[in-house]
Amino acid sequence: METPLTRHISFDRPPYNLSDYEKTGGYQALRKALTAMGPADITKTVQESDLKGRGGAGFNTGMKWSFVPMTGDHPIKYLICNADEMEPGTFKDRMLMEGNPHQLIEGMIISAFAIQANISYIFLRWAYKKAARLLRHAIDEAYAAGYLGKNILGTGYNLEMYLHTGVGRYICGEETALLNALEGKRATPRTKPPFPQISGLFGKPTIVNNVETFCNIPHIINNGPDWFKSLGGGSDAGTKIYGISGRVKRPGLWELPMGVTMRELIEVHAGGMANGYGFRGALPGGASTDFLVKEHLDVKLDFKSVAAAGSRLGTGTMIILDDHTCPVGFVHNLEHFFAQESCGWCTPCREGLPWTEKILLSIERGEGRLEDLQLLDMHTRFLGPGNTFCALAPGAMEPLQSALKYFREDFEKHINQKKCPWR
Numbered sequence: 001m002e003t004p005l006t007r008h009i010s011f012d013r014p015p016y017n018l019s020d021y022e023k024t025g026g027y028q029a030l031r032k033a034l035t036a037m038g039p040a041d042i043t044k045t046v047q048e049s050d051l052k053g054r055g056g057a058g059f060n061t062g063m064k065w066s067f068v069p070m071t072g073d074h075p076i077k078y079l080i081c082n083a084d085e086m087e088p089g090t091f092k093d094r095m096l097m098e099g100n101p102h103q104l105i106e107g108m109i110i111s112a113f114a115i116q117a118n119i120s121y122i123f124l125r126w127a128y129k130k131a132a133r134l135l136r137h138a139i140d141e142a143y144a145a146g147y148l149g150k151n152i153l154g155t156g157y158n159l160e161m162y163l164h165t166g167v168g169r170y171i172c173g174e175e176t177a178l179l180n181a182l183e184g185k186r187a188t189p190r191t192k193p194p195f196p197q198i199s200g201l202f203g204k205p206t207i208v209n210n211v212e213t214f215c216n217i218p219h220i221i222n223n224g225p226d227w228f229k230s231l232g233g234g235s236d237a238g239t240k241i242y243g244i245s246g247r248v249k250r251p252g253l254w255e256l257p258m259g260v261t262m263r264e265l266i267e268v269h270a271g272g273m274a275n276g277y278g279f280r281g282a283l284p285g286g287a288s289t290d291f292l293v294k295e296h297l298d299v300k301l302d303f304k305s306v307a308a309a310g311s312r313l314g315t316g317t318m319i320i321l322d323d324h325t326c327p328v329g330f331v332h333n334l335e336h337f338f339a340q341e342s343c344g345w346c347t348p349c350r351e352g353l354p355w356t357e358k359i360l361l362s363i364e365r366g367e368g369r370l371e372d373l374q375l376l377d378m379h380t381r382f383l384g385p386g387n388t389f390c391a392l393a394p395g396a397m398e399p400l401q402s403a404l405k406y407f408r409e410d411f412e413k414h415i416n417q418k419k420c421p422w423r
C-alpha cells in the first residue's frame, strides 16, 4: 500500500529540512512542472487525476483551477492555502505541515504556476505555533534555494509566499470569509457568484485549496493521473488521511486508500473500541457531519458512499460516540462550539444556534419537555441548507438532526426521567 503523503513523516525524528526533502526526490515535480509542462498541462493532469478537494467539499481540484481566466487581461492572481483547521476532531493538516512542510510548499508552487499566480498565502490557524515555526523556516529555505522568489529555476516565473496566521475564528476557514479576513475586513462570507476563481482576493482571480489537497500535487505531477487513480479503493482516487478521535484503543491519523470501510478504520487501524466501551455511532468527517451507526460500519469512506449513507466524508476525520457517553451532552457540546463561532451575519444562524444550544442544555439537565424535540426538529429545517448565507449553520445541524434520528430514545429518557441517565 503506497502512502505518498506520509512516507517521509515520522515523529521519531525532526521534520524534513530542505536537503532531506531533496534527497528523497523533493522539488523534482516542481522542476518537471516548470520546465517540461505548461500551466494548461498541469491543470489537465490534475483534473484527470480526479483529485477531489480534501478540505471537505470534494470538488475536482483541476476543474476548480480551470475556471481561472488565463488571458492577459488578468495579470494579478492569487493562490491561497486554507490551513485554518479548526473544526473539533480535525487535526490531519497539522500533521502534514509539521511533518513535511516542503511537500506543501512544493505543491503550492506548482499549483500557483498552473494558474499563473505570482503571490501566495498560507492562511494558518493561529494556535498551530509549531507548524508556523516550521513553515516559516521551510519558506526561507525555499527562497534561498531559488524555489521561491524571482526567476524560479531560471524559468522566468516569479512567486512570493507569505504565512498569515489568523486570529482563531472557525468561520475564517470558509473560503470567502478567509478572503475578507486576509483583506483585513470582518470575516463574514461573501455571496457566490462571483466565485473566487473569477473575483477573489482584492477582486482578483484566486484559488483557495486545502493543505492535504496541495500535498497531493507533487506526487500527481511525478507519477501521473493513472497512478493516482490506482491508489483509491472506492469510487474516489488517491489516498486520504483518515483520523479517529474518541474511545478507541489507538486514536490517531492514517494514510489509507480512499474508500476504506468504517469498520476497517475503527477495528484494524484504531485497534477497536477501548476496553469496556462499545460503539454507538460516529461523525465520519468531523463535527459538522451526520452520525453513522452500527448498520453503516461497512460503508466505504469515499465521497459518494458516505453521501449515500446519509452523511458526508467531510475531512475524513471521524469522531466516535461510545456507549458510556450521553448523546445529548455530546451534541450540546458541538452546538455550543458552532453557536460561539457563528459570524452573526444571518438571523437563523445568529439566533437559532444559541437557541438550539439552550434547548439542549435544558434537556441535558432534565428540565426539557417533549415539545422541545419538535422545536429541535424545526431548528434543523430552519437552519438547514438554503436558509443561511454559508454552510456553518447547516453543518451545525447535521450532528443534531442525525442524533434526533438515531438516538431519539436518549433524548426522551432525559425528559421522562427528568435527569441525565448517564450521570
Ligand code: SF4
Pocket: 171, 188, 189, 341, 342, 343, 344, 345, 346, 347, 349, 350, 388, 389, 390, 391, 392, 393, 394
Ligand atoms: S450561516 Fe452563520 S456563519 Fe454563515 S454567514 Fe450566516 S451567520 Fe455567518
